[in-house]
Amino acid sequence: MSRVINGGPASEATRTRVLSVLETTNYRPNLAARSLATGRTGVVGLVIHEDAQMVFSDPYFSAMLAGVAEALAEKETGLMLWMGHQTKEKTLSRVLETTFVEGIICTATMSDDPIVDGLLASGIPTVLLGHRRHDDSASYVDIDNIAAAEDMVEHLLDIGRTRIGHITGDRGTVSGEDRVIGYHAALDKAGIVERFVVDGFYTEPGGYDGAMRLFDQGVDAIFAASDATARGVYRAARERGIRIPDDVAVAGFDDLDFAAEMNPPLTTVRQNIPAQGRGAALTLLKILDRSSDTAKRVILPTELVIRQSTLGGGAGWA
Amino acid sequence: MSRVINGGPASEATRTRVLSVLETTNYRPNLAARSLATGRTGVVGLVIHEDAQMVFSDPYFSAMLAGVAEALAEKETGLMLWMGHQTKEKTLSRVLETTFVEGIICTATMSDDPIVDGLLASGIPTVLLGHRRHDDSASYVDIDNIAAAEDMVEHLLDIGRTRIGHITGDRGTVSGEDRVIGYHAALDKAGIVERFVVDGFYTEPGGYDGAMRLFDQGVDAIFAASDATARGVYRAARERGIRIPDDVAVAGFDDLDFAAEMNPPLTTVRQNIPAQGRGAALTLLKILDRSSDTAKRVILPTELVIRQSTLGGGAGWA
DNA sequence: TTGTACGCGTTATCAT
DNA sequence: ATGATAACGCGTACAA
Numbered sequence: 001m002s003r004v005i006n007g008g009p010a011s012e013a014t015r016t017r018v019l020s021v022l023e024t025t026n027y028r029p030n031l032a033a034r035s036l037a038t039g040r041t042g043v044v045g046l047v048i049h050e051d052a053q054m055v056f057s058d059p060y061f062s063a064m065l066a067g068v069a070e071a072l073a074e075k076e077t078g079l080m081l082w083m084g085h086q087t088k089e090k091t092l093s094r095v096l097e098t099t100f101v102e103g104i105i106c107t108a109t110m111s112d113d114p115i116v117d118g119l120l121a122s123g124i125p126t127v128l129l130g131h132r133r134h135d136d137s138a139s140y141v142d143i144d145n146i147a148a149a150e151d152m153v154e155h156l157l158d159i160g161r162t163r164i165g166h167i168t169g170d171r172g173t174v175s176g177e178d179r180v181i182g183y184h185a186a187l188d189k190a191g192i193v194e195r196f197v198v199d200g201f202y203t204e205p206g207g208y209d210g211a212m213r214l215f216d217q218g219v220d221a222i223f224a225a226s227d228a229t230a231r232g233v234y235r236a237a238r239e240r241g242i243r244i245p246d247d248v249a250v251a252g253f254d255d256l257d258f259a260a261e262m263n264p265p266l267t268t269v270r271q272n273i274p275a276q277g278r279g280a281a282l283t284l285l286k287i288l289d290r291s292s293d294t295a296k297r298v299i300l301p302t303e304l305v306i307r308q309s310t311l312g313g314g315a316g317w318a
Numbered sequence: 319m320s321r322v323i324n325g326g327p328a329s330e331a332t333r334t335r336v337l338s339v340l341e342t343t344n345y346r347p348n349l350a351a352r353s354l355a356t357g358r359t360g361v362v363g364l365v366i367h368e369d370a371q372m373v374f375s376d377p378y379f380s381a382m383l384a385g386v387a388e389a390l391a392e393k394e395t396g397l398m399l400w401m402g403h404q405t406k407e408k409t410l411s412r413v414l415e416t417t418f419v420e421g422i423i424c425t426a427t428m429s430d431d432p433i434v435d436g437l438l439a440s441g442i443p444t445v446l447l448g449h450r451r452h453d454d455s456a457s458y459v460d461i462d463n464i465a466a467a468e469d470m471v472e473h474l475l476d477i478g479r480t481r482i483g484h485i486t487g488d489r490g491t492v493s494g495e496d497r498v499i500g501y502h503a504a505l506d507k508a509g510i511v512e513r514f515v516v517d518g519f520y521t522e523p524g525g526y527d528g529a530m531r532l533f534d535q536g537v538d539a540i541f542a543a544s545d546a547t548a549r550g551v552y553r554a555a556r557e558r559g560i561r562i563p564d565d566v567a568v569a570g571f572d573d574l575d576f577a578a579e580m581n582p583p584l585t586t587v588r589q590n591i592p593a594q595g596r597g598a599a600l601t602l603l604k605i606l607d608r609s610s611d612t613a614k615r616v617i618l619p620t621e622l623v624i625r626q627s628t629l630g631g632g633a634g635w636a
Numbered sequence: 637t638t639g640t641a642c643g644c645g646t647t648a649t650c651a652t
Numbered sequence: 653a654t655g656a657t658a659a660c661g662c663g664t665a666c667a668a
Contacts, residue, residue, distance in 0.1 A: 002663055003638090011637060031418045032353040033661035036644045041350065043398075055384070062380045066373070070403040078416060080361075081399045085388040098396060100349045100418075204579075261522075320647055321654085329653060351645035354660045 005029065035100060043078035044284055045101040049091050049115050050084055054170070054202060059256055060226075060273060061107070064129060067277025068105055075285055092118040103288050105280045108132060108140065109173045127284040127296070129276060132174055139287060141279040141298040145175045148269045148302040149182025152223055152251050155267070157190050159310055161221035161249055164192075167200035167210035167233065169225035176202070179225050179253065200229045207232025215240055220248055221310070227252040227259045230266055230309075249310040255303075265307035276300055323347065353418060361396035362602055363419040367409050367433050368402055372488070372520060377574055378591060379425070382447060385595020386423055393603055410436040421606050423598045426450060426458065427491045445602040445614070447594060450492055457605060459597040459616040463493045466587045466620040467500025470541055470569050473585070475508050477628055479539035479567055483514035485528035485551065487543035494520070497543050497571065518547045525550025533558055538566055539628070545570040545577045548584055548627075567628040573621075583625035594618055 004010045004018045021027075035041040046068050048061055055061045065081075072079050080101055082091055092115045095104065103125035108116045111132055119126045120138055128140035156164050166183045169176030180197065187195060198213050200206035207229035214222055215236065224230040230252030237244055244250050244264055252259060255270035283296050322328050322336045339345075353359045364386055366379055373379045383399075390397050398419055400409055410433045413422065421443035426434045429450055437444045438456055446458035474482050484501045487494030498515065505513060516531050518524035525547035532540055533554065542548040548570035555562055562568050562582055570577060573588035601614050 002661095006663080008664090009637065014638080028414065028417050030354070030661050031416065032350045032359065033644090034663075035350040036348070036354055036646090037661080037663045039644080052384070055380070059377075059380075062373070062377075066370075066401065066403075069399065069401040073401070073403040073409075073412075076412070079399050081387065081397050083384065083387040083391070085384075085391040091391075094391075094394070096346065098349065099346050324647085326648095327653060332654080348645050351660085352647070354645080354662090355647040357660080 032100075041078075041100045041102055042076065043080055043101050044072065044281075044288075045080040045082065045095060045098065045104045047082045047091065047095060047104060047106040047115060047119075048084065049082065049088055049113075050107060050109060051170075052084065054109075055084070060254065063273035064107070064277040067274030067279075068281045069277075070274070071278040071281035071285075075281075077281075077285065088114045091115060095119070096122055096124070103127070103284045105129060105284055108135075109170075109175060111172060111174050111177065125284065125287050127280045127287070129280050130174060131297075137295050139283060139296040141276050141283060141300065143271050143276070143300050143302050145178035146182040146185065148253070148271070148304075149179040149223070150186045151182075151302075151304050152253070152267075152269055153183050153186035154190075155304060155306065156221040156223060156249060156251065156310065157186065157192075159221075159249060162192060163194060163196065163217075163219045164221040164223060165196035165198070165210075165214035165217065165219035167198055167207055167214070167222060167224045167229050169200065169202045169229075171199060173202075176225060183223060200225055200232075202226045202229060204228050204232040204235070208236045211236035212240075215242060215248070221250070222248055223251045225253055227254040227256045227266060227268055229253075230268070231258075231262070234262060245308065245310050251310055255305050259305075260307065262309070264309050267307045267310040268305050270303040270305045272300065359396075359418045359420055360394065361398055361419050362390065362599075362606075363398040363400065363413060363416065363422045365400045365409070365413060365422060365424040365433060365437075366402065367400065367406055367431075368425060368427060369488075370402065372427075373402070378572065381591040382425070382595040385592030385597075386599045387595075388592070389596040389599035390603075393599075395599075395603065406432045409433060413437070414440055414442070421445070421602045423447060423602055426453075427488075427493060429490060429492050429495065443602065443605050445598045445605070447598050448492060449615075455613050457601060457614040459594050459601060459618065461589050461594070461618050461620050463496035464500040464503065466571070466589070466622075467497040467541070468504045469500075469620075469622050470571070470585075470587055471501050471504035472508075473622060473624065474539040474541060474567060474569065474628065475504065475510075477539075477567060480510060481512060481514065481535075481537045482510075482539045482541060483516070483528075483532035483535065483537035485516055485518035485525055485532070485540060485542045485547050487518065487520045487547075489517060491520075494543060501541060518543055518550075520544045520547060522546050522550040522553070526554045529554035530558075533560060533566070539568070540566055541569045543571055545572040545574045545584060545586055547571075548586070549576075549580070552580060563626065563628050569628055573623050577623075578625065580627070582627050585625045585628040586623050588621040588623045590618065 001018050004015050105127050108128040108130040131140040131142050198210040200210040211233040233250050252266050252268035255268045259266040259268050279298050319336050322333050423445050426446040426448040449458040449460050514535050516528040518528045529551040551568050570584050570586035573586045577584040577586050597616050
């Protein structure tokens with residue numbers, strides 16, 4: 001009967017006969033048995049073990065998840081999901097125990113992450129979303145945070161701002177650090193020595209607190225490391241009666257849906273987050289198909305989206 | 319060797335001997351084979367096949383997912399995830415094909431959903447998140463939307479409002495319909511005949527448009543079917559120069575994180591969304607353990623959270 | 637074209 | 653306490 005299910009040789013007579021039996025018995029093939037026989041399962045894993053606050057503070061991770069899920073659904077591949085509800089060590093061992101997943105997609109935001117270390121050491125095919133500089137032989141999908149941040153700060157310079165502050169992302173993350181690097185690089189190039197850097201943790205409250213401190217230092221522009229952070233900057237500015245962009249230009253990072261609807265609309269860096277998830281899924285499937293051992297690296301483009309939070313004085317909102 | 323892995327009888331000598339071999343060979347048991355032998359897999363499925371706009375317009379679904387994932391992680395149970403990237407029929411058959419999942423948790427927001435129909439018809443153990451009135455024999459976890467909406471409208475009556483409008487949720491959803499029912503029930507009880515109901519689709523833009531229309535009808539209170547919707551109401555009020563709560567009291571539903579941080583803080587119905595996800599997961603595991611055939615229904619409590627958007631005139635924000 | 641027997645890796649049962 | 657062996661359900665190679 002297995003011959004007729006898959007395209008084996010079988011006469012038309014028996015084929016229809018078998019099919020009718022399958023129909024009436026409501027037959028469902030046992031995937032565990034099939035997997036045991038074939039060695040393949042058609043299931044991959046996704047590990048999103050991040051700080052709960054990060055996962056919920058902005059839609060970054062749900063967009064990533066959606067991109068991964070969409071690509072896998074297209075390719076008829078199952079998705080096992082692990083999130084950060086245990087210790088990283090515990091999650092890692094749960095993942096490695098789950099021997100029927102053929103490969104893993106794992107977020108790699110922190111510079112230091114035992115899950116990523118363990119996955120790479122285990123030899124199971126793995127694609128990282130993001131990457132650390134010391135992951136020499138890892139496959140990953142990422143954007144160029146340094147270049148994107150540099151472009152944004154250059155834009156702030158272009159519109160004539162010179163006292164440019166930066167509210168960082170989470171300092172434990174590679175993306176956060178890289179955006180700081182890009183910030184400094186742009187100012188270095190412009191020969192500007194004054195720097196205003198405060199920690200923001202990628203959160204709205206972080207942006208609020210950071211903005212308050214930067215306002216005190218007399219900045220005329222703020223590059224926030226995320227759109228959520230920029231939201232906090234807006235709130236602080238509203239409380240202080242500071243006009244955007246007239247008094248202080250504000251820029252974010254991500255181009256989440258709400259960025260265009262902020263008041264004024266937020267200048268930001270567009271990174272196509274679902275595309276990163278899609279890219280990771282497709283890359284993993286490619287690796288599994290070809291079982292090629294060379295690492296695949298994909299750097300997705302970003303785009304500067306200039307809106308009224310850095311462009312000439314429209315109607316203030318305060 | 320299987321005896322020492324699971325708690326079979328074995329002498330201390332052989333136990334340590336076997337363990338050391340497992341250690342050195344980096345042995346990982348094949349779950350497919352184990353599943354074939356035992357008939358259990360320790361994996362359940364979660365189906366979130368909703369409109370993409372709904373999934374991303376507010377954190378409802380990610381919170382639900384987090385609750386499910388957390389409870390399953392605690393119980394050392396694997397999670398397979400299906401989202402809405404195919405047709406419902408396609409997704410349904412993919413889920414039913416995946417014979418190694420022991421049970422399914424499925425969101426049931428729409429009054430009519432072929433996935434829910436198919437799942438219930440298939441006989442696979444299923445727990446719904448939400449429910450339809452005609453699912454007689456289904457297990458589910460839900461809240462009492464009718465009672466919660468009724469309580470909220472009664473609160474608006476208590477503070478002296480009489481021209482109360484309602485911006486509905488998505489009219490295809492049970493929760494949306496039930497909140498409309500609760501709205502009417504409260505006004506019926508109060509003997510108020512004037513009703514102002516406009517469609518809002520659970521979205522921020524829906525709230526904005528709906529509020530504009532309700533303002534034209536001279537309402538003195540708006541019960542929005544979700545916090546996201548209420549956000550749209552705030553935006554409309556700001557544009558019109560309408561003060562909250564002085565001119566129009568505003569209430570939402572969900573008590574998402576941002577509700578307390580709105581300006582003014584939003585009166586809303588708190589529903590513990592992760593708890594619903596947790597409840598569904600634990601209910602499913604209970605069914606799988608006991609293989610009891612009686613349906614389990616769980617109605618989780620909601621709570622009226624009264625904040626300044628319906629309480630006396632604090633400092634306006636306009 | 638079709639029937640059959642073996643193997644996939646594990647658990648469970650039966651002897652030992 | 654331990655060793656041998658039959659399942660579990662499927663794919664497949666071989667024989668008919």
